[in-house]
Every structure is written in structure tokens, then in C-alpha cells.
Amino acid sequence: MDEVGHLWWQAIEGTLVLFFAGGVIALVLGFIVGAMRVSPVPIARAVGTVYVNWIRNTPLTLVMFFFAFCIPILLGQRINAIMLATIALGVYTATYIAETIRSGVNTVPVGQAEAARALGLGFGQVMSLVILPQAFRSVVPPMMSVLIALLKNTTVAAGFSVLNLGSVTAYLSEHRTASADNIFQAMVTGENQLLTLLLIAVIFVVLVLLLAWLQRVLERKWKVER
Amino acid sequence: MSSVLYDVPGPRARLRNRVLGVVTILVVLALIGLTVWRLYATGQFTAQKWSIFGYTAIWMRILDGLWHTLSAFIVAGVGALILGFILAVGRLSDHAWIRVPVGWIVEILRAIPVLIFMMLMYYGLPTVGIKVTPYVAVVVALIAYNGSVLAEAIRAGVESLPRGQKEAGYAIGLRKNGVLRLILLPQAVRAMMPVIISQLVVALKDTALGFIITYPELLYVIKLLGTQIQYGSPLVPAAIVGGSIYVALCLLLSYVAYRVEKRMRRSPKAPHLDPGDGGDPTTATERIAVRRGLGKFDGRQA
Numbered sequence: 001m002d003e004v005g006h007l008w009w010q011a012i013e014g015t016l017v018l019f020f021a022g023g024v025i026a027l028v029l030g031f032i033v034g035a036m037r038v039s040p041v042p043i044a045r046a047v048g049t050v051y052v053n054w055i056r057n058t059p060l061t062l063v064m065f066f067f068a069f070c071i072p073i074l075l076g077q078r079i080n081a082i083m084l085a086t087i088a089l090g091v092y093t094a095t096y097i098a099e100t101i102r103s104g105v106n107t108v109p110v111g112q113a114e115a116a117r118a119l120g121l122g123f124g125q126v127m128s129l130v131i132l133p134q135a136f137r138s139v140v141p142p143m144m145s146v147l148i149a150l151l152k153n154t155t156v157a158a159g160f161s162v163l164n165l166g167s168v169t170a171y172l173s174e175h176r177t178a179s180a181d182n183i184f185q186a187m188v189t190g191e192n193q194l195l196t197l198l199l200i201a202v203i204f205v206v207l208v209l210l211l212a213w214l215q216r217v218l219e220r221k222w223k224v225e226r
Numbered sequence: 227m228s229s230v231l232y233d234v235p236g237p238r239a240r241l242r243n244r245v246l247g248v249v250t251i252l253v254v255l256a257l258i259g260l261t262v263w264r265l266y267a268t269g270q271f272t273a274q275k276w277s278i279f280g281y282t283a284i285w286m287r288i289l290d291g292l293w294h295t296l297s298a299f300i301v302a303g304v305g306a307l308i309l310g311f312i313l314a315v316g317r318l319s320d321h322a323w324i325r326v327p328v329g330w331i332v333e334i335l336r337a338i339p340v341l342i343f344m345m346l347m348y349y350g351l352p353t354v355g356i357k358v359t360p361y362v363a364v365v366v367a368l369i370a371y372n373g374s375v376l377a378e379a380i381r382a383g384v385e386s387l388p389r390g391q392k393e394a395g396y397a398i399g400l401r402k403n404g405v406l407r408l409i410l411l412p413q414a415v416r417a418m419m420p421v422i423i424s425q426l427v428v429a430l431k432d433t434a435l436g437f438i439i440t441y442p443e444l445l446y447v448i449k450l451l452g453t454q455i456q457y458g459s460p461l462v463p464a465a466i467v468g469g470s471i472y473v474a475l476c477l478l479l480s481y482v483a484y485r486v487e488k489r490m491r492r493s494p495k496a497p498h499l500d501p502g503d504g505g506d507p508t509t510a511t512e513r514i515a516v517r518r519g520l521g522k523f524d525g526r527q528a
Binding site: 036039040041042043044047053054056057058059060061062065066069070073074075076152153155156158159166169192193194195196197198200201204205208209212 | 235239243246247250251254261264265267268270333334336337338339340341342343345346349350351352353354427430431432433434435437438445448449452461462465468469472473476477480
């Protein structure tokens with residue numbers, strides 16, 4: 001039973017690491033790419049567009065496949081599976097973040113930028129003082145949707161030997177020790193896979209609904225001020 | 227929009243932009259160079275690693291995998307559209323006893339990760355004595371998830387139509403059924419076409435999840451070919467070939483979505499919703515909602 005608890009704890013930890021570390025990578029990379037896509041440098045725009053279009057049209061499973069199997073071959077050394085999965089998630093999600101930021105910038109009425117330009121502000125000032133503060137508000141709800149998608153996508157790492165909530169069932173069946181006395185035990189020990197998977201599904205539904213609730217709260221909070 | 231953000235560049239700005247452009251090129255070239263160097267250094271360009279692609283039988287395997295991917299995608303796409311319409315109509319129902327449960331079903335189906343749903347079908351159901359093939363698991367999971375997302379898109383489309391459409395429908399004597407079927411849904415579908423097609427791209431991408439539950443689709447075949455020792459385990463070449471096929475397929479479908487969206491923008495018939503840029507389904511629908519809200523405030527500002 002101790003071992004089972006340990007496995008569950010590790011699985012939750014794996015999912016959280018994937019979510020938060022992947023989210024940070026995605027936000028940083030996505031912000032850079034999003035900035036490239038609205039920048040005055042044509043080449044930067046082109047590079048950003050190619051990156052976004054390619055990665056968005058690649059299945060996440062394929063991106064992870066590439067990172068999990070090909071990168072260790074190319075670098076010629078073993079690399080921590082969870083690290084590779086996290087980078088893959090970050091690289092994949094960054095494209096969605098970049099698009100969200102770009103369309104957020106585009107939702108700010110043109111008059112705002114024109115007025116700022118008329119006041120004599122430069123590109124940096126227009127962005128930091130006028131556009132981004134307004135874009136931020138309209139970006140928050142879709143950004144939360146991207147993060148919700150990221151949370152659900154962490155399960156894909158289950159296929160690439162990363163212990164997380166998506167793969168805990170398989171690990172449980174390998175380490176099965178105690179026999180189950182009641183239905184609850186059958187659920188947590190992976191004795192009854194259907195119940196275990198249902199439990200995991202419920203965990204995800206609760207987490208996603210929690211994030212969706214947070215999204216609505218933030219949306220309402222910032223919508224009033226506009 | 228981006229043209230308003232900055233002036234026509236002067237000499238200093240032009241110089242700076244040029245420097246930034248060169249830096250971007252250098253970074254990209256460095257990344258490409260690094261990749262090619264590593265590919266070369268680990269011997270991925272040797273003839274032995276690519277020889278596997280010289281056999282007809284191997285290509286038949288790849289085609290077979292491709293067929294598995296496409297057949298799952300087609301069935302799942304059609305099923306998701308049907309389920310989407312049913313759920314959307316349910317959510318638009320006037321009766322709370324239909325609307326509320328359907329709303330919950332949509333929310334829950336959207337919240338369960340597709341992979342977990344596939345595992346539930348494939349590994350979970352046998353415990354209660356129902357054997358499910360990987361194909362069925364993949365298709366049902368994709369229908370459930372994409373159907374619920376499409377339902378939200380269609381519903382958002384219907385709700386974004388001007389109220390006058392519905393009222394005019396009732397005024398000429400149509401019943402609820404007629405108003406929805408003849409007036410609201412056609413317009414909503416037209417307005418949401420880009421979102422619907424980009425959701426189909428998501429379905430196509432998600433067929434790759436079947437790889438994890440041993441559905442023999444394209445990625446599964448790639449992995450299999452990549453571990454053939456007599457050809458020197460050509461995992462990287464196999465991933466390059468298979469990945470290109472995947473990306474080409476999705477790009478093709480995305481291009482269709484893009485063309486449809488462009489044509490709609492020009493068509494005077496379509497209501498101008500501007501459903502964002504498609505892509506991530508939840509983002510797209512959320513964005514529509516956000517835009518609708520913002521649009522109202524914009525009017526007040528102007």
C-alpha cells in the first residue's frame with residue numbers, strides 16, 4: 001500500500017512538473033515568437049510564421065516522439081525522459097501562446113495605436129504603454145484555454161515512459177503487490193483498471209473545471225474595467 | 227494592424243531592423259547547422275539507414291499505416307460532426323431538462339484528455355467484459371472530444387447571429403424546428419466553417435495518439451520501421467519521412483480552412499464573425515466570445 005501511495009504521489013508530481021515547467025517554457029518561447037510575429041523585421045516575422053504553422057500542424061505525439069527518441073540519438077547521450085517531454089510540450093504549446101498574444105494585440109482597436117503614434121511614442125512605448133496593457137486583458141481568457149489544453153496534453157507524455165497521471169495505471173499494474181479488499185482499494189491499486197482510469201478522468205475534469213472557473217473569474221474581473 | 231504600430235523606418239531604424247534581421251538569420255542558420263551537423267555526426271545520412279525506403283514492401287507498410295490514420299480520421303470526423311450537431315441542438319433547447327444535462331455532458335467530454343478517454347476504452351472496458359479494438363477506442367474517443375468541441379462552436383455560431391433572424395423566422399410562421407434547421411444552423415455553420423475545419427485538423431492530429439494504445443497508424447509504423455536492426459535502426463530517417471507525411475496532411479487541411487475563411491470574408495452572404503484564426507478549438511471559441519464582448523465595447527468607445 002505504501003508503494004502504491006508513493007507511485008500516485010510521483011505521478012501527480014510528474015503531471016505538475018510537466019504542466020508548470022512546460023507552461024513556463026511555452027510562455028517564454030511563445031512571447032518571443034509572438035513578438036517576432038508583430039515585429040517590424042520581415043525576416044523575424046517570416047521565421048515566426050513558419051515556426052507557428054509547422055508546429056501547429058504537427059501532432060503533439062509526433063513532436064514528443066521526435067524529442068523522446070530522436071534527440072537522444074542525435075546528441076548521443078541519454079537524457080531524462082521527463083525533461084525531453086517537458087521541452088516538447090513547451091515547444092508545442094508555445095505556438096498557441098504566440099498566436100494568442102498576436103491575436104490579442106490585433107484585438108486592440110487600431111485607433112489606440114494611431115493615437116499613441118500621434119503622441120510621438122516609439123514602437124517600444126506604443127507596445128509597452130498602450131497596446132500590451134490592453135491586449136493583456138483580452139488575452140487572459142484564451143491564454144487560460146491554452147493552459148487548460150496544456151494540462152490535458154501532459155497525458156501524452158505517458159506514451160514516452162514518463163510517470164504521470166496518464167501512465168500511472170500501467171506503473172501500478174507492474175508494481176501490484178497488495179490484493180484489493182474493497183472497491184476503493186481496487187481503484188487506487190490499479191486492480192480494477194476501469195475504476196483507476198475513471199478516477200484519473202475525474203481528477204482531470206475537476207482540475208480543468210477549476211481552471212475554467214478561474215478563467216471566468218479573471219475574464220469578469222478585467223472586462224468591467226474596460 | 228502591425229503597420230500602425232511603428233513609423234515607416236528611418237535610417238537608424240532601418241539599420242537596427244537590418245541588424246535584427248541578420249541576427250535572426252544567424253540564429254536560425256545556427257540551429258539548422260547544429261541539426262545537420264548532429265545528423266551527420268551520428269551517421270544519419272549513411273546509405274544503410276535510408277536503404278529501408280528502397281523497398282516496395284516497406285512503402286506498403288507506410289501506406290497501410292497512413293490508411294489506418296486516414297480511416298480513423300474520416301470516421302471520427304464524420305461522427306464528431308454528427309455528435310456536434312446533436313449536442314449543439316441539445317444545448318440550444320428551450321427545455322431545461324435537456325439543456326442542462328447536455329451542457330454537463332459537453333463540459334465533461336471536453337475536460338477529459340483524449341488519451342485518457344482512449345485508455346478508458348482500451349484498457350478499462352475489458353475489466354467489465356467488453357473487448358474493444360484500438361481502432362474503436364481511437365474513433366470513439368475522438369468523436370466524443372471533437373464532437374463536444376464542435377457542439378460549442380456551433381452553439382457559439384447560433385448565439386452570435388442577430389436576434390432578428392430568429393424573430394423573422396417565427397414571424398413567417400416557422401416552428402422551432404424550422405427556425406433552427408432552416409434559418410439558424412445554416413448561417414451558424416457557414417460562419418463557423420473555419421473553426422469546424424480547424425477542429426477537423428485537431429482530430430487528424432489526435433489520431434496520432436492511437437500510437438500510445440498500439441493502434442497501428444502511421445506513427446506506430448514509423449516506430450516499427452525505426453527499430454529494424456538489419457537496416458541500422460533508422461529511427462531518425464523514419465521519423466523524418468513519417469513526420470513529413472503527417473505535417474503535409476495537416477498543412478493541406480489547414481490550407482483548406484484558410485481558403486474557406488478567406489472566401490467567406492469576401493462573401494456578402496456570410497455574417498462577419500471573424501472567428502479568430504482557428505487553430506486551437508477552445509481558444510477559437512473563447513476568442514469569439516471575447517471578440518463579441520469587445521465588439522460591443524468598441525462601439526461605445528468610437
